[in-house]
Amino acid sequence: MRRNPFDNIEEMLDRVSRQVEEGMTAGGLQVPGSVPVDVADRDEEYVVMADLPGYETDDIDLTLSNGTLRLEATRSGDAEYVEGRYIRRERTETSASRRIRLPEPVDEEAVAAGFENGVLTVRLPKVSSGEDSQRIDIE
Incomplete structure (x- = not known):
């Protein structure tokens, strides 16, 4: 039986992703533009907690597709400062x-998300599910 050549590419990307995540966990490596997360396996569900200080609920797009939470x-950036001039401006867009990537299928219809004090918490109950993409509303 012949293997699909794209399987090798997907395996390689999964391996690189695991290595980056392990490096972030072990050495505190923070990739620019990456969100620091904790993923907990709590028997009946996965709980993902992500630090997003300074963001509002409307700034966040959360989707679940093929076992991957995105x-x-x-x-x-803030509107232009009118009453003077900036001495330093670092808070831009x-x-x-x-x-x-979740290790087991989850019930996409039962996924819940909340955002409080800059921490996004996503609860993903475990069960088998379909392959369609599901948008997740943040409460």
């Missing part, structure tokens, strides 16, 4: 993203 956040 988080993207974009923050616009920024974006961050992260993809988290």
Whole structure:
């Protein structure tokens, strides 16, 4: 039986992703534009917690597709300062993203997300599910 040549590429990308995630966990490596996350396996569900200080709920796009949770956040810079001039301006438009591959299928219809004090918490109950993409509303 012949293997699909794209299987090798997907295996390589998964291996690189695991190595980067292990490096971030072990050595505190922070990739620019990457969101620091904790992923907990709590028997009946996975709980993903992501630090997104300075972002609002509307700035965050959260989707689940084919066992991968995709988080993207974009923050616009403040409106122009009118009453004077900036001495230093570092708070400009920024974006961050992260993809988290889940080890087991989850019930996409029962996924819940909340955002409080700059921490996004996503609860993903375990069960088998379909292959369609599901958008997740943040409460």
